[in-house]
Amino acid sequence: MGAAMVNAMALSHFQAFLLFAAVISVSFGFLGRRRPNDRLKYILWSFFLFLLVGIGIGWVMYPFSR
């Protein structure tokens, strides 16, 4: 694991956003629910809400970005 490999990781804002939403959704789904079906529903719903709220906030902030 060299420094070159470490420095090579450059995620865009959207990629980091997707990774964050996926990891947190899966973690909350497994910690908060016991049955596989409930977990899957929770993960998908949580991920969808992450995307919805994140993109929504982005659009709300857009007029003030310049």
Add this chain to the structure above:
Amino acid sequence: MTEETDDRNLENAKPTVEPLGGEAVAVRSEAPPAPGAEISPSPHTAAQDEFRNESRAFATGVAGWLLPGLGHALQRMWGRASVVFLAVGSLVYTGASMRGNVFTSTGTDAFDYLGYVADLGTGCFYFLARSIEKNGADVSHAGGDYGTRFLATAGVLNLLAALHAYEAARGRKA
């Protein structure tokens, strides 16, 4: 994917009764002693059992903090253990690789201390983050700032998972 169950057998748990004005005592569920057998007093009272269970639950929580997922693994919750380990590990690796700020104890203000506490929440992965980030943090770019958030999130997520493991070890529904 199968339903995850823990091995705590609640049906065989020893029930307790609380006499009027007295301390809760364990109900003996064993067969009555044979005639002529010497009856020895039970060495464990309910209070001792409770203290032991509480200590075990606390140790489980601490183990889950030190190594993400270990608290659930000790209770044979393999799915949750692996997910916590991978989630915290991936967040730490990504955050450090994006050159996020790994706070140290030599902070100068309250936010540095809060960041240090959050980063310490990752347990042993804190040292992994420091070993990855040999060139130091770079928050002059957005990526470094995102990395800082990833590291803090990993710590808080692991603390939440450790608390979950502690509650599960105490017998709470989790």
